[in-house]
Amino acid sequence: MSPLSRDVLDYDVGARIVVEFTVKQREVLNYAVILTIEHEGVSEIVCSYDGTHGVNEMHRDNRRAGKAAAEEFRAGTPGEGMRAAILEVRANYQEMIDAWRAT
Numbered sequence: 001m002s003p004l005s006r007d008v009l010d011y012d013v014g015a016r017i018v019v020e021f022t023v024k025q026r027e028v029l030n031y032a033v034i035l036t037i038e039h040e041g042v043s044e045i046v047c048s049y050d051g052t053h054g055v056n057e058m059h060r061d062n063r064r065a066g067k068a069a070a071e072e073f074r075a076g077t078p079g080e081g082m083r084a085a086i087l088e089v090r091a092n093y094q095e096m097i098d099a100w101r102a103t
Helices: 078-102
Strands: 004-010 015-024 027-039 042-050 056-062 071-074
Touching (some): 004 078, 015 078, 027 078, 042 078, 056 078, 071 078
Antiparallel strands (some): 015 027, 027 042, 042 056
């Protein structure tokens, strides 16, 4: 997949959003939106969104158990899902990180 975008959301906690997607004729075919955090010197995935199976899904990660089963988070096209995921991560990354830390 490409293009790839990385953006720091919060320098204090090392939170980043990573967006990768595939486009054909200006239509998003597939995507991944990933929230990461620096934890003990390692980049850890907090949660991820993707359209890999033709459905917009969200995966929460657990510090101890790893990636949880997918949950459908938004109906619509992959492009709509990608844009919604980006907005969700940017608006709620701190709550997502707090939930990840609590597990």
